[in-house]
Amino acid sequence: MDKAIMINIEKCLACKSCEIACAVAHSKSGVLEEAVEELPRPQRMVTVEAAGEFGVPLQCRHCEAAPCIEICPTGAIQRFDEQAPVVVDADLCIGCKLCMLICPFGVLQIGPEGRAIIKCDMCLERMGKGQEPACVEACPTGALKLISLKEATKSKRREASKQLVKEVEQKKSKSEEK
Amino acid sequence: MRKIVIIGGSAAGMMAAIAAAEQDPDAEVTVVTRDRLPYRRPAIPALIAGYITGPAGAKIFSPETLGRYNIELICPAEVTNIEPKSKVISILSNGKEEKLAYDAAVIATGGHPLIPEIPGADKKGVCTFTTYEAAAEIVETAKTASCAVVVGAGFIALEIAEALMYKGLDVYFNVRSRILRKLVEPEVSEFLIHKFEQQGLRMLTGEAISEVGGKSSVEYVVHKGNKIATNLVVMGTGVKPNVALAEKCSIELGPSGAVKLDNRMQTSVVGIYAVGDCAESPDLGTGRFVYSPVGSIGASAGKIAGRNTAGANQETAGFLRAQADQILGMQIFSIGHSTTSAKEVSLKVNVHDLSPPESTGKERITKPFEVAKLLTDDNDKIVGAQLVAKKYGAQFAWQLYGAVLARENREEFLERFNSPRMKVAEALVHAIKSTVVVESVGEDKALALADTASQENTN
Ligand SMILES: Cc1cc2nc3c(=O)[nH]c(=O)nc-3n(C[C@H](O)[C@H](O)[C@H](O)COP(=O)(O)OP(=O)(O)OC[C@H]3O[C@@H](n4cnc5c(N)ncnc54)[C@H](O)[C@@H]3O)c2cc1C
Numbered sequence: 001m002d003k004a005i006m007i008n009i010e011k012c013l014a015c016k017s018c019e020i021a022c023a024v025a026h027s028k029s030g031v032l033e034e035a036v037e038e039l040p041r042p043q044r045m046v047t048v049e050a051a052g053e054f055g056v057p058l059q060c061r062h063c064e065a066a067p068c069i070e071i072c073p074t075g076a077i078q079r080f081d082e083q084a085p086v087v088v089d090a091d092l093c094i095g096c097k098l099c100m101l102i103c104p105f106g107v108l109q110i111g112p113e114g115r116a117i118i119k120c121d122m123c124l125e126r127m128g129k130g131q132e133p134a135c136v137e138a139c140p141t142g143a144l145k146l147i148s149l150k151e152a153t154k155s156k157r158r159e160a161s162k163q164l165v166k167e168v169e170q171k172k173s174k175s176e177e178k
Numbered sequence: 179m180r181k182i183v184i185i186g187g188s189a190a191g192m193m194a195a196i197a198a199a200e201q202d203p204d205a206e207v208t209v210v211t212r213d214r215l216p217y218r219r220p221a222i223p224a225l226i227a228g229y230i231t232g233p234a235g236a237k238i239f240s241p242e243t244l245g246r247y248n249i250e251l252i253c254p255a256e257v258t259n260i261e262p263k264s265k266v267i268s269i270l271s272n273g274k275e276e277k278l279a280y281d282a283a284v285i286a287t288g289g290h291p292l293i294p295e296i297p298g299a300d301k302k303g304v305c306t307f308t309t310y311e312a313a314a315e316i317v318e319t320a321k322t323a324s325c326a327v328v329v330g331a332g333f334i335a336l337e338i339a340e341a342l343m344y345k346g347l348d349v350y351f352n353v354r355s356r357i358l359r360k361l362v363e364p365e366v367s368e369f370l371i372h373k374f375e376q377q378g379l380r381m382l383t384g385e386a387i388s389e390v391g392g393k394s395s396v397e398y399v400v401h402k403g404n405k406i407a408t409n410l411v412v413m414g415t416g417v418k419p420n421v422a423l424a425e426k427c428s429i430e431l432g433p434s435g436a437v438k439l440d441n442r443m444q445t446s447v448v449g450i451y452a453v454g455d456c457a458e459s460p461d462l463g464t465g466r467f468v469y470s471p472v473g474s475i476g477a478s479a480g481k482i483a484g485r486n487t488a489g490a491n492q493e494t495a496g497f498l499r500a501q502a503d504q505i506l507g508m509q510i511f512s513i514g515h516s517t518t519s520a521k522e523v524s525l526k527v528n529v530h531d532l533s534p535p536e537s538t539g540k541e542r543i544t545k546p547f548e549v550a551k552l553l554t555d556d557n558d559k560i561v562g563a564q565l566v567a568k569k570y571g572a573q574f575a576w577q578l579y580g581a582v583l584a585r586e587n588r589e590e591f592l593e594r595f596n597s598p599r600m601k602v603a604e605a606l607v608h609a610i611k612s613t614v615v616v617e618s619v620g621e622d623k624a625l626a627l628a629d630t631a632s633q634e635n636t637n
């Protein structure tokens with residue numbers, strides 16, 4: 001999958017805008033004012049976890065070799081093609097919870113209503129309309145970004161080179177001090 | 179054209195049907211079930227809690243899905259007989275008798291609630307919950323009751339207790355021995371009892387209730403000589419295999435009382451397979467046949483049986499039982515064997531406490547979970563694991579599952595499991611594999627992060 005939601009934990013304010021936007025995007029009405037009244041309460045599939053001084057807005061990572069897809073005994077968890085996000089077909093979910101056990105990120109939940117598993121679908125519907133996932137769109141600081149992996153590795157490479165240059169320069173100036 | 183008939187339209191039966199249709203797209207696959215529509219059994223607590231009002235709220239295997247595979251569903255209908263000689267199945271649908279010819283059949287008739295022999299247990303207000311119809315009676319009774327007594331020991335009895343608490347009832351939980359006896363070690367049971375009591379569940383331990391009293395409906399139960407007033411008693415004391423049909427056509431049963439199988443999921447009668455809560459299944463590792471009535475195994479066995487009905491010749495070495503649940507604020511994981519289940523397969527096990535290690539400095543991590551146990555065989559290979567956590571249990575559970583599945587050596591596993599540095603490394607390896615993109619924060623910061631995160635879990 002080329003598209004991924006990148007999390008920059010250093011930019012996260014833990015404001016939880018992503019959580020609200022996610023719940024609204026997956027509510028029946030799709031509108032905040034109405035979503036707050038809906039029962040059962042619309043669920044969010046991204047959670048901001050407190051980790052020391054950081055906040056980590058975490059949602060399904062849509063793993064390439066997704067363990068949840070592998071472990072699901074009914075094929076309820078699947079992706080339509082290599083480029084597609086990992087989604088749950090509730091119609092095939094028997095509620096055995098094996099996926100909750102195997103997900104290293106703990107991002108699968110039991111849906112309150114019919115107790116099928118629910119998870120981030122990377123806003124398949126919104127993306128289809130050319131929009132960004134709701135959590136990304138809602139993030140005020142850019143801690144969540146929809147990126148292409150190619151782009152990401154490129155920017156990482158650039159960052160790493162900068163870091164290298166910096167270290168070399170530091171070493172140089174240190175040896176000059178001596 | 180091959181005719182395949184599946185009896186029972188739930189987790190195991192439906193997966194058999196789908197696998198059969200996938201294996202042989204030309205086969206005529208028919209599912210006959212008593213249910214009005216297929217629904218997700220684990221949603222029953224949601225029905226009791228009031229999140230859904232009927233099975234339609236948890237429907238699965240919709241006509242669209244079955245249509246995709248050309249599977250015909252006959253429901254509600256009762257299979258009344260199988261005649262292996264003439265290969266005909268008799269069904270009763272809408273009061274009409276019908277005959278269905280088959281080349282291969284799968285019995286997936288599930289289980290019945292096991293009701294302990296307690297005087298008065300036949301009174302009105304004593305309920306079970308393995309079907310929607312039975313659970314509907316709990317919903318009705320709970321409307322006017324202020325207190326309920328749930329009898330049982332397993333996950334689902336606890337789930338029902340939680341749902342009734344959610345409805346505002348005072349809930350007593352009666353367990354004769356200890357909770358989750360088959361799934362976890364005594365120390366873990368004790369820990370959970372303590373936690374559940376803190377959440378307001380009233381435990382009645384030590385012995386089973388000795389009487390259900392009242393005129394025609396329940397008015398009280400007696401536990402250790404004390405009367406407890408209640409109008410609702412829920413029996414969550416486990417399931418027994420529904421083998422009525424199998425017995426009718428002289429299919430052999432195993433020592434557990436469930437249908438006896440070979441590793442292809444075929445019964446003693448050629449051409450008839452059985453899967454799910456009505457049948458035994460082989461235990462991974464020992465290969466011994468046991469009774470493991472869980473949906474995950476039922477579905478996996480269903481797939482094998484389904485393929486074999488449609489011409490494949492697939493065997494299984496065994497299934498690994500793994501269960502996860504979230505009850506009253508506690509995440510509970512039980513993977514593979516416990517001392518109780520190991521005994522059933524004559525497996526000698528050693529129990530190890532899996533306490534987070536004591537280490538110093540940067541490597542220090544504090545208790546990220548509440549209790550955890552590792553079970554090993556005599557060669558120190560991991561055969562079971564249990565873990566209870568408040569929040570981030572899944573983070574460890576997947577590693578435990580991998581260890582049990584691979585029968586990993588305990589020391590090797592622990593070295594990996596206990597090293598925070600390794601944890602970060604593993605996370606990174608996984609990150610790369612899984613296209614996780616968390617912007618690099620540097621190893622020092624990542625370690626500090628892991629450290630503070632684990633401290634927070636304890637607070
Ligand atoms: C509250 C609850 C929570 C659970 N949680 C989990 C969990 O977390 N993980 C897990 O792995 N498992 C869980 N389970 C267990 C799981 O749901 C069962 O193991 C699973 O449903 C078994 O599937 P089955 O197909 O064998 O039988 P069943 O689901 O019992 O279905 C049997 C089917 O056979 C039909 N039938 C029976 N006799 C006849 C007949 N004569 N004619 C026609 N039809 C017939 C019935 O109508 C039904 O469709 C839970 C169960 C409950 C109730």
